Amino acid sequence: MTGQVTKESIEAVLQRARERTMLLTDSVDDRELIAQHSPLMSPLVWDLAHIGNQEELWLVRDVGGRVAVRPDIDELYDAFKHSRSSRPALPLLDPTQARRYVRSVRGKVWDVLADVRFEGRELEVDGFAFGMIAQHEQQHAETMLATHQLRSGPAALVALPPPAAVGVHKLDEVTIEAGPFLMGTDDEPWALDNERGAHVVNVGTFAIDRFPVTNGQFLEFVDDGGYSRPELWSRTGWRHRVEAGLRAPQFWEYDGSRWWQRVFGLDEPLHERRPVVHVGYFEAEAYARWAGKRLPSEAEWEKAARWDPREQRSRRYPWGDAEPDETTANLGQRHLAPAEVGAYPAGASATGVHQMTGDVWEWTSSGFHPYPGFRAFPYREYSEVFFGGDYKMLRGGSFGTDSVAARATFRNWDHPIRRQIFSGFRCARTISERS
Structure with a gap:
């Protein structure tokens, strides 16, 4: 606010x-x-x-x-x-x-x-x-x-269909130059304890996907045997894949000729230009390895979302300091699915990274730990009791997140096996700073 x-x-x-x-x-x-x-x-x-x-x-x-x-x-x-x-x-x-x-x-x-x-x-x-x-x-x-x-039956929820892309967009990368940025916040009046305090983080040069990974991109991983190649998975991730019998994102079904996606009780053909959703951390990690990349750290994600190199400051949101609206982000259950990549050009970050707020929560490689100077407020059970363990951080919010909890400093976390949440991801890649 x-x-x-x-x-x-x-x-x-x-x-x-x-x-x-x-x-x-x-x-x-x-x-x-x-x-x-x-x-x-x-x-x-x-x-x-x-x-x-x-x-x-x-x-x-x-x-x-x-x-x-x-x-x-x-x-x-x-x-x-x-x-x-x-x-x-x-x-x-x-x-x-x-x-x-x-x-x-x-x-x-x-x-x-x-x-x-x-x-x-x-x-x-x-x-x-x-x-x-x-x-x-x-x-x-x-x-x-x-x-x-x-739920097993269709949901009686009414919403507009998510918007299509504005123009044609290449699924490429954006390079974020090395240097410090201010992570977290001391200024947001309603920021929760784990978002505080603001602290300088020095991040090396990296590339990050301009858009979240799409259904179409993830389908290539599936078709290339991604769920049957243990070399793409961490040891823990592979064990979970086998025990849980994972073969595709949750709610995907193959009818012998094409893939379908179950969306609030209704079966729809897979929308290949929408961000993939209902994938766990281990699936995201395996895809990134298959693509020759990795998941971004939480600091890399936040720098790509907030840092304005021209103004040399961290913004409240990727597009600036103004509250989200229907032109900048897919939030608030206005739609009941992620929008196509390229649907919110007005919401791009200062460095040209798109859809970092709304659509899908994005897995990062980081665990859940306090920022320097952390102080539990107003109760330990919101954040402090969850620090450590196997939790992985998710950032950015989804189509089901309200704008009151969608600032770019907001931190979410869950177990890496969780897929019922509206989770997706984008990939990153380290760029050597030596010429």
């Missing part, structure tokens, strides 16, 4: 998130709401009540100091106490109760917003707590959208 944070702007961003939540939950019947469509995902009704519970904990009770609405359900909706696979067995609120609960909480939030002053406590300066909750709800909305993709 740019400019001065106002109560009106906070009301708008909270209302946008809630309208999306209700669309995703009202578009199915109660039976579908309480069902678990994958052990990787919660029932949609759990997400709905969890959204309300987080809003109650932080805005009603903490910021507002109001009396608790439903203190008896805090443990049920604590994401760290119950795994996703175990949540259907819990005594959850039913759909009617969950809807009533989130309405009740939101009514109290409007009262808190009317009274709050954006000063004093760090949690309240610049409306941080409200921004944190808006981002939390939108992150769960994207998770619920992924659950819709995993």
